[in-house]
Amino acid sequence: MSPLNEIAFLAGAGLLAGAVNALAGGGTLISFPALLALGQPSISASVTNAVALWPGYLGGVLGYRAELRGQRRRTVLLSVTAMLGAIVGSALLLLTPGKLFDSLVPWLVAFASLALLAQPWLRRRFGGDDDRPTSRWVHAGAFLGGCYGAYFNGGMGVLLLAVLGMFLHDNLHRVNAVRAALSLVVSSVSVVAFSLFGPVRWEAVAVVAPASLVGGFLGTRLARLMSPAVLRGVVVAFGLGVAAVLALR
Template identity: 50%
Template structure:
């Protein structure tokens, strides 16, 4: 790997780690960078999934004080693991074209859910007003869908998780973001294990990108705790809309 390629991947990793912790979508920085240094699309996607994982772990460390106590996280982790395995298997055994056409609409839809969270809550009911069993099943469904998506592609996973969880959890956006970081780390670890065993990982590229995402992830998580909720929500919606439109343009061209 040439020095210029390494510098590009290092910069992309630092930016992606920060973006993932704040809003999600950092893979849209590292994935093109991996393509730019010469990796084919599938190895670039697989290597990207492995490389951004340390950034999720750092984001968890940076937001750990906002994580809820109790059994809620223990109940969600197995769902995230199973969903991520399903998504990773889909990536390895199915053509990517059909999913590429669907992904932009998923991202834009999730962003719209977050942007119009309050009207939607009035329409479907506030989480605190739902029966406990229905609320628990709804949260599990949101996590499962996000994990399948994260195992398959991963870009904007944070946006999708924040949008879904903010709609069905009675919690501050900072707490939802902390849960998002933990679930993203679980999905990331699962895909790392799957792809390390059977995926075409470029370990040289991972060795450059991964440490940078670690630094960026921790810095981004600390930044989230200092942002007012309305600013954080606006940032995530802007990122989500930009990512969705970018993916739509790429899928149609």
């Protein structure tokens, strides 16, 4: 593949990954294999991918500005919890082989997807409303989502959206906006850790990063056009697809 074709290939992967991350989460399953296809070792591809997709998460938050209004306290408190989880997850990736965790990843994504499918029933069964936006359960989920997302980004958005939707009694689009903010926080922690201590391929970042920013902004526009029921169905279907791909990789 010629250098120009490689640039176009990575730019396309970054655009799609940013859009998917803004819509549902799981864009890593587009950009990570693209980096592997160009011959990058798996660890290098993983940390490069984490750094390159950060602008896409920023684009998602910018696109959800309207839905984030009135949710500042909720978002800040959950962001602190997700940040702590991301610190743990980044350390796990940099300091341990993580083979056992890798084997659990498909099951975690599948569980998150099915939990989102059962979200209306789970919300009635376990509770959660606007008067209790910072219960210990939603914080526990945000911490685990942050840990998972920093260790392996694929499906992080599905996991976070399932947890938030289960315990926050709110419109799915507003909940998805909080999910976008938490994803940005987790990604930011990963960028700092991997930039300092990981084998990042900056030439690939220079191509994927701006493309993912555009994709993230476009993804929020697409999500806003969908009804909550349709959005839930799209996220569940994509999440189960992510789980299947991870199980086969």
